[in-house]
Amino acid sequence: MSHLSIRPRIKPVAAAALILCALSGAAWQAPAFAADTAVLNDATQRRYDIASGPLGQNLSAFALASGIALSFEPALAAGKTSPAVNGVMSARAAAERVLAGSGLEIAGRADGSFTVRRATGVANTSEAPNQALPAVTVNADSERSTVTEGSGSYTTRATGAATRMALSLRETPQSVSVIGRQQIEDQNLMSLNDVLRMTPGIVADRLDERVTFTSRGFSLNSMIDGVPTLSFNSVAAESSQLSMQVYDRVEVIRGASGLLNGSGSPGGSINLVRKRPTAEFSGHVGVGVGSWSRYSTEADLSTKLNEAGTVRGRVVASHADGNSFVDNKKQSEDVFYGIVEADLSRNTLLSAGVEYQRTAIKGANFGQSPLFYSDGSRTNLPRSFNSSTPWSTWNMDTQRYFVNLDHHFDNDWRLKVDAALITNDRERYSGDIWLYPGNINSATGNGGVVQVANNPATSVTRALDVYATGPFSLFGRTHTAVLGANYNRYAYDYSNSSRLVNAFDRQAVNISNLGAIAQPDFPYPLNKFSGVTEEKAVYGALRLKPFDALSVLVGTRFSWYDNDLVTRTWTNGTNGRPVASSAGHEHAIFTPYAGIVYDINDTWSAYSSYTDIFQPNTARNANNETIEPRRGNNLEFGVKGEHMGGKLNTSFAVFEVREDNAVELAPGVAPLPDGSAAYRAVKGARTRGFETTISGELARGWQVMAGYTYSAKFNNKSVLMNTNYPQRMLRVATSYRLPGALSKLTVGGNLSYQSGISYLETYSAQTAYQGGMTLIGLMARYEVSPQLSLSLNVENLTDKTYYTGLGGYNGYTVGNPRNAWLKANYKF
Incomplete structure (x- = not known):
């Protein structure tokens, strides 16, 4: 059997262990900066229409309405309810109402996203529902929410798959569909072939173990985390068999994608976005x-x-x-x-x-x-x-x-x-x-x-x-x-x-x-x-x-x-x-x-x-x-x-x-x-x-x-x-x-x-x-x-x-x- 003798073979578990050890070792020296020195911009006003209900569901609704990338451990919200949030107000005020009486707070992360954690310094939040929400940290360039995991939604607040800018679907001047984590799990979409067979405008034509994906009659380019890749061009790598276990969402651009892909196909591109770690155990x-x-x-x-x-x-x-x-x-x-x-x-x-x-x-x-x-x-x-x-x-x-x-x-x-x-x-x-x-x-x-x-x-x-x-x-x-x-x-x-x-x-x-x-x-x-x-x-x-x-x-x-x-x-x-x-x-x-x-x-x-x-x-x-x-x-x-x-x-x-x-x-x-x-x-x-x-x-x-x-x-x-x-x-x-x-x-x-x-x-x-x-x-x-x-x-x-x-x-x-x-x- 003939092979390219280009690289050493490393077992994936061993490779992951090396990565974990290397970064964890460096991490103990990483600065444990506080995440509560800057606050959300109170001048930004949005309309909120969130009915009272399960806290986890309302947190997802709040993230969608505010445009904040928010992740949380489901166990933290389990069994908790949230009051209704109605009217025009700042994201900070809306978050206060969503989390009132829950004993939880929102904290910022270095990548501009947010997470929910147990509140610090609150003796009994259930008895103090009106206590002010702890400060929320925001990076200078806080992106709109793009993570779909935990959102409960079949849409997304933003995508950069077409332009590298985090734009909403409405702001993107091309046809875009995002198949998020909730839809992947609901519809049991186990492979990329399953996902694209459910994506509007995509034809999945099976040859044998290989499947050709086209939009508007043209093949699609591939990206992983927004980076163009030629790896699926090979008969050694059949994209349709790619497991969805690893990915948060699949972003599909229909129409020419030549700005980010040098060999821009008239059909568009597929962008596979990986899952990311969470701050709390989940x-x-x-x-x-x-x-x-x-x-x-x-x-x-x-x-x-x-x-x-x-x-x-x-x-x-x-x-x-x-x-x-x-x-x-x-x-x-x-x-x-x-x-x-x-x-x-x-x-x-x-x-x-x-x-x-x-x-x-x-x-x-x-x-x-x-x-x-x-x-x-x-x-x-x-x-x-x-x-x-x-x-x-x-x-x-x-x-x-x-x-x-x-x-x-x-x-x-x-x-x-x-x-x-x-x-x-x-x-x-x-x-x-x-x-x-x-x-x-x-x-x-x-x-x-x-x-x-x-x-x-x-x-x-x-x-x-x-x-x-x-x-x-x-x-x-x-x-x-x-x-x-x-x-x-x-x-x-x-x-x-x-x-x-x-x-x-x-x-x-x-x-x-x-x-x-x-x-x-x-x-x-x-x-x-x-x-x-x-x-x-x-x-x-x-x-x-x-x-x-x-x-x-x-x-x-x-x-x-x-x-x-x-x-x-x-x-x-x-x-x-x-x-x-x-x-x-x-x-x-x-x-x-x-x-x-x-x-x-x-x-x-x-x-x-x-x-x-x-x-x-x-x-x-x-x-x-x-x-x-x-x-x-x-x-x-x-x-x-x-x-x-x-x-x-x-x-x-x-x-x-x-x-x-x-x-x-x-x-x-x-x-x-x-x-x-x-x-x-x-x-x-x-x-x-x-x-x-x-x-x-x-x-x-x-x-x-x-x-x-x-x-x-x-x-x-x-x-x-x-x-x-x-x-x-x-x-x-x-x-x-x-x-x-x-x-x-x-x-x-x-x-x-x-x-x-x-x-x-x-x-x-x-x-x-x-x-x-x-x-x-x-x-x-x-x-x-x-x-x-x-x-x-x-x-x-x-x-x-x-x-x-x-x-x-x-x-x-x-x-x-x-x-x-x-x-x-x-x-x-």
């Missing part, structure tokens, strides 16, 4: 059982690591295992995450951590099930049909190491430095049905061909991002600026080995008896592809406020892109001369960004945005050559609303994308040497559409995330492209906590509708269709006690048979039948 453990003999266990613990609370740590670990509805297929998953934060000073925060995930799949698929027999008739195979041999293996190991430094200056400016090292390894032994050409006999199932190979892959990604943001004064008004630079280096290789010399091993088989193909040894290397991609960029943006109702956002990015590939082939077991090729070198690519937001009134804003597109293609043509980069522009107009003090957000947008070097599958072309599909370039493509979304609290206890999207892409001859992607989609996820005596019960569910899709099969010239289809899921959670809850989630309630992927590898992939998960969760 956590939970959970177990679950599901259909097909699946089970899961998890633990999530967070606490301060020194008496002053200036060092905090968090550890997450989980294990899942079980079978599948697909014959001879099973999957296991192990996840570990450790992070330590240290307040080096009042204004400086150092964070370091490690993520580890191992996913092991037996009976794994590469490619799809055949659509047609050789006579042109449909295959109509069982839903449980597995297109790969029982011994086919797909095991992936991912390790991410990261260090962040965040400093807030006294002039309200902020400097942030993020560095990351990501390693990926894939072990893959496979016997997969070869769908090129389709020659399977409809009567007997004979004539099938299985390709047998060993196809390992590795990659290493190094990323660095540095930026500064803050206010400045011009013409008597205050504006905001961002300046930054980032660097990504992505080194990868993949190879193929065979049982045969000089040839791929393709064996005849009856497709109903793939188990007849035994796993051989693979002594003969066939090829190896090694590549390095580097992206460097500098960027800047301004948010100008000519007057209160108008915001003008302008920005630019200069990008440098290099991609080189070395190919090695073997003849008669001998390594041939390496052949070097360049997949592209682009220098000082200029990517402008512009957006305007006009506040019509206190609730509604109109906006427009424009972004140029520069996206290097990774797709290759029939000659195995990388297609030239996509270039074009994205234009969007819309209206956004912020209701009930930010508890509910709405939006409507229309958009148009124009591009050259768009890619589509090349018909009649066999897979490339690495097994991937060949594409061709299209000039003058145009995508048009509209979308509308709603997220947040519709009524007390009722949360919703919903969106309807129409998007169609045509080439320069007005022929519809991407026919295997739906043009119309509706996504709805909701939960409702019953009132009064039934308040321990929360019920809800989700609905996903998409319009019909089709695919012209390469060799039969037959077209496969799937009409419009609707999937329904249900959920219920019962709180046995303030600490213990039981939840039930049902997927595909009506047990609909449907394609979750069509045409990606000249075949189809079936979606999950009806299944369920029952879970128990205990909070500390």
